Structures are given as structure tokens and as C-alpha cells.
Amino acid sequence: INAEYGVLVVSIFFSYVLGLHENYGVSVVGGLDKAFPRPQALDFTHFSALLVDSLLIAMIGFMESISVATNFAQEKGEQVDASQELVALGLVDIVASFFSSFVATGGLSRTAVAAAAGAKTAAYGLLVGILVILAGFAAALLEPLPNASLAAIIIVACISLVKFKEMVRLYHIDKRDLIVMLVATIVTLATNVEIGLICAVALSLILVVQGSALAHYAVLGVLPGSADAFRNLKRFPMAEEIPGALILRYDSGLFFGNSQHFANVVLKAVRERLDNDEMTLRAVLIDSTGINSVDSTALHVLEHLIHDVERLGVRIMFCGVKGPVRDRLALIGLHVDNDRSSFEHTLRTGLIRLRHENLLGRLPFAREKVATPRSFIK
Numbered sequence: 001i002n003a004e005y006g007v008l009v010v011s012i013f014f015s016y017v018l019g020l021h022e023n024y025g026v027s028v029v030g031g032l033d034k035a036f037p038r039p040q041a042l043d044f045t046h047f048s049a050l051l052v053d054s055l056l057i058a059m060i061g062f063m064e065s066i067s068v069a070t071n072f073a074q075e076k077g078e079q080v081d082a083s084q085e086l087v088a089l090g091l092v093d094i095v096a097s098f099f100s101s102f103v104a105t106g107g108l109s110r111t112a113v114a115a116a117a118g119a120k121t122a123a124y125g126l127l128v129g130i131l132v133i134l135a136g137f138a139a140a141l142l143e144p145l146p147n148a149s150l151a152a153i154i155i156v157a158c159i160s161l162v163k164f165k166e167m168v169r170l171y172h173i174d175k176r177d178l179i180v181m182l183v184a185t186i187v188t189l190a191t192n193v194e195i196g197l198i199c200a201v202a203l204s205l206i207l208v209v210q211g212s213a214l215a216h217y218a219v220l221g222v223l224p225g226s227a228d229a230f231r232n233l234k235r236f237p238m239a240e241e242i243p244g245a246l247i248l249r250y251d252s253g254l255f256f257g258n259s260q261h262f263a264n265v266v267l268k269a270v271r272e273r274l275d276n277d278e279m280t281l282r283a284v285l286i287d288s289t290g291i292n293s294v295d296s297t298a299l300h301v302l303e304h305l306i307h308d309v310e311r312l313g314v315r316i317m318f319c320g321v322k323g324p325v326r327d328r329l330a331l332i333g334l335h336v337d338n339d340r341s342s343f344e345h346t347l348r349t350g351l352i353r354l355r356h357e358n359l360l361g362r363l364p365f366a367r368e369k370v371a372t373p374r375s376f377i378k
Helices: 003-018 020-024 047-075 082-097 108-116 123-137 147-159 164-173 175-190 193-213 259-275 296-311 323-332 347-356
Strands: 217-222 230-232 245-250 283-287 315-319
Touching: 003 020, 003 147, 047 082, 047 108, 047 193, 108 147, 164 175, 175 193, 217 259, 230 245, 245 259, 245 347, 259 283, 259 296, 283 347, 296 315, 296 323, 315 347
Parallel strands: 245 283, 283 315
Antiparallel strands: 217 230, 217 245
């Protein structure tokens, strides 16, 4: 018998013997309903009025359940199947609806107590269910249990979930994740799990959108002695820019939230080089290997960007574009089956093509035959 069960038995014993409730006013569990609920037919009278609230409750309940399950699964090195969890919760709630039960979810405090009690398999839930039914016939034994003892068991079990070492690790790895963790912890302790979970999810979404809206980008240069190793000039000072060419990499898909940021980055870099008398800019090559998607707003922005860049007398080319993205760009007139193709397999072949078009001078690597636009593989 572990400590939790020991505290439960000892608390009931001393509460009953000493009369803690009657003599000292200690709050206890008190009388429990001994009647087992009978199944009833479902009443759809208020279905339309409760539909929206029911969907919100189901969503919040599932998020709480999967978060708790994932947390404990990681501690034991196990995997969680979110679809299986959702099916299990749905079946439980369908059956529970015939008994006018509350919505069943994987509660944080109950799961923490179960883990502290040594639960290993789903048989624990079955055992607890049987004990709850039996408790209805032996409710008098639980009446003297002090609420403080019950709360202490839950608090001690939940303290193990506050991972201070993980906070220190996140401080050194990703401070944004640390902020989400602190917000979730503080709000949960101040209110409840549901509100804490909602705040954490909302803050995570805000940070994701912010990260995508201001995605990382880099101006690239070729490493000396290499033919196709293009690296960030800030991280690799030894990398050399190709005279007359601007190579820029954007590390995110393009959507309504960051497409204008992408256009501003390109135009700013182009204008800076055009305004520099010591630099000659003839072409811009966009390393598109990090662009996985383009939405309709981004297509509109790209159309204007291409027009603005070419109006400045600069050729623009997209290199390493994925097939689905290339199909989307074709909607604004960028095709691979023309002599002045705006696509190339790699940055290297793009530079060679521009060299053949007499837009660039001698390149720092050997000349190669350039693939025809029709050779692209989707």
C-alpha cells in the first residue's frame, strides 16, 4: 500500500475516532448519494441551444486529455495516438449521456493521483470504476474523510508535474517556450486546467503566427573552392557574393501573414545594392527550398514583387521550387516552358543560366550544361 492510500485510511480513522467534524468543525467529504443513476432516453429539446457550447466543451476536454496523456507518456517513453484517445473519449461520453453524467475527460489531478498511486495500465481505470460503484454502497465509510487530506493527496501528486529543471533547460534553449510554460502553469494554479490550457494554446498560436510573419531570411554567398555550397553571409564570413547577383533565401511558406514581409525584404536588398555605386546588380535569385506553400494573397504580392523588381532592371529567378509551389506560381504567369524561364533546379544552374544570358560575368566554379526547363520533375 503506497503513501496515498495510507494517508486516506489514516485520515478517515482519526477523523472518525476524534470526531474532527463534530468537535472541531473540520470540513469532511460528508454524505454521498447512494443511488446508482438509471439510464434514461436522450432529450433533444435543448439540442440547438447547447450545440455550440457542447462543441467548445468537447474541444477543450480533448485538448486537456491529450495534453495530460502526452505529458505522462513522455515520462514513460510511450507513444500517444490522438485518434485513439478521441475515439475513447467519444465512446465514454456517448454511454455517459444516458446517465446524465458530466463530460468525461482525462483530468490532470486524477491522472497525477493515479500515476502517484502506481497505475501502469488501463486496468486501473476499470478498478477505480468498480470501487466508485462499491463506494455507493459503502458511502458511510468515506463520510469522515477530511477534505484537507483529499486536497493534500492531489497537491502532492500535482507538484511532480511542475518541472523546474525543464524550465531551466527551456531558458537556455527557447525562451518563447519557457514563456508558454510559465503562463500555463501560473494560470492553471490561479484558475483551473481548462483556462490554463486555453491561454497556453492561444499564446502558442500567437507566437507561431509571429514567427511565420517575421520568418528568418538570409543573403547567401558561395564558399571558396565549392561549386554549390551556398551559405548565410552572416554565419560564414568567408562566403563570397557572386558579382552582379543577389542570392536570398526565405525559410517559410508564403501566406497572407508574411508575404508582404518577404516582398519588403527582397525590395530592400535590391534597392540597397542599386544605390551602392560600388555594386552592380543584374539578377536576384530566390532560394525557394524553404518555401513549401503559397496562398492566394502571397500570389498577389509575388505578382507585384516580380513587376517591381523587373521595373528596376533586375532579373528575378526562383531556384529549387517544389512542384506544388511551382504549380501555384504558374497561376500568375510564371512557367517553365519558355526561353526566359523563371525557374531553375538549383542556385548553381540558375547562375550558369544567367551567365549564358550574359547577365553575369565569370563564375567562381566550372561551367556546366544547363537543364532545359521542360526537364523539371514535379
